[in-house]
Amino acid sequence: MRVVWSILAKDLLLEWRERARTLSVVLFAVVTLLLFSFALGPDVEALRAGTPGFLVLALLLSSTLALNESFRIEREDRALEGLLMRPVGSMAMFYAKALANALLLTLLAPVVVGLAVVLYSLEVGPPALAGLVGCWALGAAGLAAPGTLYAAMTSRLKTQDVALPILLFPLVVPVLLGSVKAMDLVLFGDAMNQLQSWVSLLLAFDVIYWAVCGVLFRYAVEEGE
Amino acid sequence: MPEGVIVGGWSYVIAAYSITAIVLVAYAWSIHRRGRDERGKRGRHE
Amino acid sequence: MGAHARESAVHASGLGRRFGRYWALAHVDLEVPYGTSVWLRGSNGAGKTTLLRLVASLSTPSCGELAVGGHDVYRQRAAIRRSVSLVSHALYLYAGLTARETLAMWAQLGGTAAAARDVERRLDEVGLAAAADRRVGEFSAGMRKRLALARALLEAPRILLLDEPFSSLDRAGCELVEAWVRRFAETGGTVLMASHDHERSRALCERVIDLEDGQIVGRETLRATGDPS
C-alpha cells in the first residue's frame, strides 16, 4: 500500500509540475465538446438530448491523450525499468498508475460537465450534478484500468498514437453505453428505475477490469523470452 | 416480428451461401499458400 | 558447479540470449564469488550490456542457467532485484522531480527506514547537496549520472551492476565513482562493471572477463580477491 502511494504521489506531483501538459488534456476535452455541438447544429433541444453522449465521448477521446502521457514520463529515461528493479511488484505499479489516471480523468469532470451545463442550458440541481460527476467517475475508472494496461504495452511502439485507441475503444463499449445511459437517466428522469442496473454494469466492469488488469500487468511490462 | 411468410428470398440465401463459400475457400487457400512459403523459406535457410 | 551456486554472487552456465536471428550472448559460464570486482571488457556489441541486464533479471535468458545471489533468474526475480542495483545507460530518472525527491521516492519504494535517513548523506556524497532542490531536467549529464549512482547506493545492494559508470563524467566525477566502488567492494560488495576506461577499470577490479561477439574469449586474474593494489 505504501508503495502504491509513493508511486501515485510521484505521478501526481509530476502531473502538477507539468500542468501545462495536463491542461492540454482539459482543453482537448473542451474542444471536443464544442466540436460535437457544432456538428449537430444550433438546435438546443437536440444538443440537450445528446449531452450524455457528448460528455462520454469527450472523456473517451481525452483519455487516450492522458494515458499515453502517463507512460511517456515512464519511457523517457526508461524509468519504468527502474521501478521494476525495485522490490515493488508489478501489481502495486499497476494500481498506482491506474489510480493516477483515474484521478486525472475524474478531475476533468467539473470543467467539462460545467461547460456542458452552460452550453446546452441544462437545468440541473446539485443532486443531478453530483450524479453526472459520479457517472463520469465510474466511467473514468473503467477507462483507466484497461487503458493503463494497454498504454504500458503500446508506449513501446512507434505506432502508439493509433494503437491505443484501436485496442481500447472496442473494449470500453460497455463503459461508453453504461455511462451514457446512466447520465441520460440522471439528466432526463428515470421513470422505470433503470439507473441502478446501468450503474451496476459500470461497477461490474470496473471491478472485473481492476482485478484482471492488475494480474496481467506483469506480462505487459516484463520482457519475455 | 412481421406477420405472414416472406416470399421468395432465394436470392438472399444464394448470396449468403456464396459469400460463405468464397471466404472459406479464400482462407483455406491463404493458409495453404503461407504454409508453402514457410516451407520454401526454411529449405533455403538450411 | 551446482553446489557452488549458493556461495557465488553470480553463477551462470551455458547462458545465452537471442534476439531474433542474432545471439547477443552465448555459452557464458561465469562464477563470481561474493566480494569480487569483475570488469567486463569488450567492444560495443560484444554482449556486455546484455549480460548485465540478464544478471539484473530485466531480461530472460534464451538458454542456460543463471543464479544471482543464489536465486534462480527464471523463478525468483523479486529476490534478485532486492539484492542487485543497476546503473545502466538509461538512468531511470524523472525529469520533473528534484534530486531530493528522486532519492526520497526511491527510499520509500525500497521500504527501509535506514534508506530514508540516508538521503541527505548520499546527496552530499555525490556532491549534489547544493543542487538537491533543482529538477533533474535541468541537470547536466554528469549530474544525472551522479544522482543515479547515489540512488544505487541508497538501495544498499549486495551486488552492483555498472554499465559504463565513467561515461559522461568529468575527472572529479570519475574519481568519485572510483572511490565509491572501492569502498563498496571493501565492505564485501560484489561489482560487475562494463567499461571502456581501461586504466580506471584495471585499477578497480580483481578480475577481467573478455567478451567478443557474445562469447567469453578470455579471463584474467589481476590480483587476489580482497587484495588492494
Add this chain to the structure above:
Amino acid sequence: MNVRRSLAIAGLLLLVVGTYMGLFVAPPERHMGEVQRIMYVHVPSAWNAMLLYTFAFGFAIASLWSGKPEWDDRLVGAVEVAVVLNALLLVQGSIWGRATWGVWWDWDVRLTTSLVMLLLFAGVLTLRRMASAERRAQWSAVATIVAFVDVPLVYYCVRWWRSLHQIQSSPETVDPAMVIPLRLNAIGILLLGVAWLMARAAIEKARRRRDEAPLPSRVIVKETAHA
C-alpha cells in the same frame, strides 16, 4: 499432417451434406420462408467463432502460465480462424437482416456484439504484428484474455441498451429436418476450423524456427593470471 488432412476432409464432407440438406431437404420455415435457410450456415459460424475464441482464451492462460511458445502458436491459430468466422457471421447476419427486417444493419444484440467482438480480436492480431519478438507471446495472451472477458459484458450492455429482439430458439423446438443440417454444418465447420487452427499454428511454429539461428559454436577461452 495426417490428422489435419483427415479432419479437414471429414469437415468438408459434413459441410457438403449439411448444406445440401439445408438448402434442398429441409422444409421452409413458417414465417421466414426460404430466407431461414441462411441459418444453416449462420448459426454454426456463430457457435464455432465463440468456441474458437474460448479455445484462444484457454491457450492464452496456458501460454502465460507455462511460458511455452507452442501455446502462442495455437493462440494465433484460434484467434485468426475465429476472426474469419466472425467476419462471415456479420455478413450473413447482415444479409439475413436485409431479407427479414428490410435493413442491412439493425442494432440487434447479437449482431452488435459480434461486431464489437470482431474489433476486439482483430485488435489482438494487430497488437501481435506490432510487438517485438520477445514480447509477442505475452502481449497476445494479455490482449486475448482482456478481450474475452469483455464479450459477456458487451452482450449484456447491448441487450439492456436495446432489448427488442427475438428470443433464442433452441433446436428442440424446431423441426428435426431442420436440426440435422444445422448440426452437420456445425460439426463440419468445427472440424475444418480445428484443422485450420492446427495448420496456422504449424505456420507460426515454422516462422519461429526460421527466426531461431543456431547457437554459434563455442570459442576457446584464454585464461591469464597475474597473481
